[in-house]
Amino acid sequence: MKRYDSLFIIFSLILIGFFFAGCKESVTDDNPKNIVFPDSNVSFEQHVQPLFHRQCNTSGCHDRGTHDLRGFDLESYQGFMSATVQRQIVFSGAPDNSPLIQRVEGTIGRRMPLNRTPLNQNQLKGLRSWVADSAKYN
DSSP states (O other): OOHHHHHHHHHHHHHHHHHHHHHHHHHHHHHHHGEEESOOOOIIIIHHHHHHHHTSSSTTTSSSGHHOOOSSOOOHHHHHOOTTTOOOOOOOOGGGGGGHHHHHHHHSSSSSSSSOOOOOOOHHHHHHHHTTTOOOOO
């Protein structure tokens, strides 16, 4: 009987080890640096939303729960495109006039994401491309 108990414990420990090994990999995948934008055909769902999910929807910054306090809900396409706090943050086809682009580039106000690593050049170029290409929900 003790032999089966020992085998059960060993098997359980192995399963727990696999579980935690899988968790470690998923945490690494949350690194915003791993989001690389293509040169063209930027997708909201594949590029823009994952980047903002990792950089802006955390710690109570720009999520649904802080919409009233911060003014912007960047968790959904509707949040990006809605006029909030009496101003729009994305002007389709006009990245130079879009406050979203101006804030992440740091050309107006405080650079966003605040107190976080700035977006890299590939990500900035990708966001500009997405807005210039009509900021589509794709």
